[in-house]
Amino acid sequence: MTTDYVFSIASLQACLVAAEASWFAGMPGDQCSQWQVERIEFGDTVYFIHESDERATRRIVILDQEPFGIANSRWLKKSVLERVHRSAIVAAAPPVSLPRDWHAFHHKNLFSFFGSRRTKTDRMSRWTAENRPNGSADVLFWQFSPPNHIVALQDYQPDYSRYDEAVLFWDEALHEARTRFTGAPRVTGLVPPMVALSATFDATSRGRTYTEWLPYLSDDQRRFLERTPPVKLRGPAGTGKTLCLLLKAIREVTNARAQGKALRVLFLTHSWAMETQIDQLLRTMDERNAVRDIDVFPLFSAGSMLFNSTLPAGLEPLGEDSHEGKREQLVRVTQLLSQSILTDWPAYRSRVRPEFADTVESDPSGGDFRLFAWEVLNEFACVLGPEGIVPGASDAIQEYRDLERASWMMSLETDAEKDFILAVYGYYVDSLRADNLISSDQIINDFVKDLEKSSWQYQRLAEGYDLIFVDELHLFNEQERRALHHLTKDSKTYPKMFMALDPRQSAEVVYAGVAGRSITRDDSGRVGTVMGEVEQHSLTRVHRFGHQVLALLRHINKSWPQLDLGDDWELDLEQVHADAPSSETPTVYRHADAHEEARNALRAARAWTNRPDGGRVAVVLVDKDALELYEEMALDSEMGRVNVLGSRDDLASLQYEKRTIVLAPAEYVAGLQFDTVIVTGLPRMRRYAKWPQTRHLLSQLYLAISRASNHVEIHVNQANGSLPDVLQTAIRTGALREKE
Structure with missing residues (x-):
């Protein structure tokens, strides 16, 4: 005998939030009413109805299928259902984009992914699922297959009669559940746009609106709200930097409207994950539709947003944003360095400084080598790429040797050191081309070139931004910071920016796991020149x-x-x-x-x-x-x-x-x-x-x-x-x- 399960998005989340892990082994109904959920059985199907559910509610349908289903109850685990719920939320806005370590595959409306993290007791069983089956709004989980059972999506022939039978009595179950609910139905705010992200900022937003937050601000936070740009907002963890940026953005838009003006505001992040968090917080605090005038997106996507630029057919980005891109690039650079040390390195070793040789020959898993790989990546992203030095070109070696080095650049003193880095850069560029990939840093470099064209200087008066907010500035490299200067409307004044950074964090720690050079010192490169003197505003009252x-x-x-x-x-x-x-x-x-x-x-x-x-x-x-x-x-x-x-x-x-x-x-x-x-x-x-x-x-x-x-x-x-x-x-x- 098989048993199918039908949840709504809200009912499954309510169970996941409230129930203990042991509850999922049988999912009884006696506790559900405490969570505004009712368990209703019709035939071989169990329905879980939330108090806020309607007839058109988007459903999560899980079909039991022998011999891989209820017999061993492998999917009746809280951790497995958490992934089911998250994937159903993401599927609401196709394509279904899941984390990389879920190893998702797609074919038309079908998709599959690992149902849980690899542990000693779970060897990565996979879901086979379908988004919007038969034109519905549902997410249908066809089967949960063991590791040795591979489902080829392109050959999968689902039996839709099973789905029809599972949802057949939804209306009846909904009616029965409503007779059990007491009191007036409540509108739930339980399901955020992106489930995975809400936990990160609960302690920061606390569900308060802009007006509700004002009485709770410290003196230095209030002073920040009165500042005129440009301002770097500095503070250690827990001081509310992101909160202050969001409050400031809402305040500026609201004040401008009161004066009969319209502001175009940009809130830049370093990743899509942070963009979703920021957008969710902004909509929570926004009381007067200020969000209408505030664009939130990663700098990585600014080119497509401003210039409608797209990649050539067949060319794919290495990473979906700068954050993921840096991680992927660091892996590639580390591998290429290790290969070059075995092949090319002996030709350069006698002509480099001893400390440079010690670093190159250090333990590949150690901190010194990881930091070296990170600095090499920055050299590719912020020096060789932007300077247009083409590996293999006849004048590339001399051009790179003659390049004047700024304090923020990698420490390279001898010609042999530079020649070795240039050789690895050649392998790096070739590897990307061979895989039909473009790195996030190359995308940023192309974007900067577009921003420096004369055509943008005309466009920016209409399409540039009055104010720019930048979160996690410490994760932006030299070239990314360079782009910020060109995004404002007026090129004749200092950029009107509010930037937040944590003086205890660094990109080296985040990506390489090793602390390196200072991230906030006064660089002597171009950024220091174009930004001018920027006020430092430090948050000193810690709420955490x-x-x-x-x-x-x-x-x-x-x-x-x-x-x-x-x-x-x-x-x-x-x-x-x-x-x-x-x-x-x-x-x-x-x-x-x-x-x-x-x-x-x-x-x-x-x-x-x-x-x-x-x-x-x-x-x-x-x-x-x-x-x-x-x-x-x-x-x-x-x-x-x-x-x-x-x-x-x-x-x-x-x-x-x-x-x-x-x-x-x-x-x-x-x-x-x-x-x-x-x-x-x-x-x-x-x-x-x-x-x-x-x-x-x-x-x-x-x-x-x-x-x-x-x-x-x-x-x-x-x-x-x-x-x-x-x-x-x-x-x-x-x-x-x-x-x-």
């Missing part, structure tokens, strides 16, 4: 964490005076004030080895979830290489439900969780907030580590600790050597206490 957490962050900030940490650390945390309630002094615990550390850190997290003041709890790993060990420990039943974030895409699952433990590397929790954070998984550090390693440790510690509102625990193990100096001295100063 209490005084004790702030004290530890201050200590980290001041603990390395002998190292040149750069201007990205210049914000004086002594001037930053904590606005959250008082919290406990952060505590450090020592353990014998990594296994004991992992076990006790997870147990501590579980204990916090049972405390009334524990709230949302996260175990944040400073070294992401420790994730595998922690995932293994998390399988222990005594740990309870542990939500593992193996990538930023896994953020989608957070909106479905209540009091579960979140386990993630520090880089994946940027932008999130938890009541309690267990900081662990510190890397093994040599006594006299090189400064990139030290910078990386400090940055990741800062990121991990600043995720906490009230409570911080730090767990380390003796097998890794002594406690890092920054934590040893924190104990002596009282910023950190030690417990057995």
Whole structure:
């Protein structure tokens, strides 16, 4: 016997948000009414109806199919249904664009994808689904196939009678459910445009409108709203930079309308994921349709937005935006460097500086080599590409050798060093052409060239923007920042921009996982020239964490005076004030080895979830290489439900969780907030580590600790050597206490 299931978008989300993981094994109906959902059975179909559902509601239809269906209940898991729900939301606006690690395939209306993350107990079963079957608005999940059962979409012949039978009694189920609901129907705001993104900003927006936010702003946030551009808005995590930009954009549009003027406003992001978050926040806070005059999109897409430019047939972008593009490009550059070292490198080695040779020959998995690959990528994107140096051309070598180098460029001093980089660049360009790909940086470079044409100088008076807002400026490279100058209407004045950046974050950390050069120092390149003197406006009142957490962050900030940490650390945390309630002094615990550390850190997290003041709890790993060990420990039943974030895409699952433990590397929790954070998984550090390693440790510690509102625990193990100096001295100063 088979049983089919029909959900609405709202009913499945209500179940995912409210139900415990064990509920999904049978999905009984006795609890559903607490979530404004009714479970109705007609024949072999179970319907889940939300209080807000209508006849035309978009449905999620899951067909049971022997021998791969209900018999082993593999799809009756919360984690599997989370992906079902997310894909159904995305399918509302075709094409169905799913995260890369889902390995989706498409054929007409059919699509397939991995139903869950790979674990030791789930070997990546795949859904076969169809968007809008028979012209309906539904998403139909035909079958959930085991790893050894491959479904070829182009040959798939679905039996639509099964679908017709599954939805046959929808109207009757809807009528029956309405007789059970009590009180007036409520309009639900449960389902956001993009489910995966709502969790990231809940702590920031809190559902308030523009007017409702004003009484809650700090003095420095209010002062920012009065500023005239250009302004760089600086502040560490939790100070509300994105919130301020959005409030400022709404304010400027509203004030202009009151004066009978119309403003054209651009809000630039670095990725489509951030664009969706910004758009969702903007629409939440907007009370007077200001969003009508505010364009929000990634800089990556600005060319197609402004010039209607399209790529030639057969040419595909490497990455869907600058964020994804940089990740994809870094992988490619790293591979090409490794190959070139085996083939070309011996011809250059004797003519380069010893420190350059040491970096090239360093461990490919180490921080020095990853940072080197990142700098090579920036050299391709911001020097060789923009300067139009064509690899293989007769004058390319001399042209590159003679190029005057600015402070923001990669450190290349000898001709041989430059020649080696140029050779790798040739392989890079050839590899893209062979795969019919164009990099995101090449797209940006073409866009900049269009902006510098005389034709745009005429167009910009009508099509340029009165105001430009830029979020996450620290992720924009030299060439991307260069483009910003040309997007405003008036070329004769300084660009009217409001830019937000986090002085603790850097592109090197985000993409290469290694701290490198300063991201906010005064560059001597073109950007510094065209931007002129820009006011620095720092946010100093932190809403995220209490005084004790702030004290530890201050200590980290001041603990390395002998190292040149750069201007990205210049914000004086002594001037930053904590606005959250008082919290406990952060505590450090020592353990014998990594296994004991992992076990006790997870147990501590579980204990916090049972405390009334524990709230949302996260175990944040400073070294992401420790994730595998922690995932293994998390399988222990005594740990309870542990939500593992193996990538930023896994953020989608957070909106479905209540009091579960979140386990993630520090880089994946940027932008999130938890009541309690267990900081662990510190890397093994040599006594006299090189400064990139030290910078990386400090940055990741800062990121991990600043995720906490009230409570911080730090767990380390003796097998890794002594406690890092920054934590040893924190104990002596009282910023950190030690417990057995």
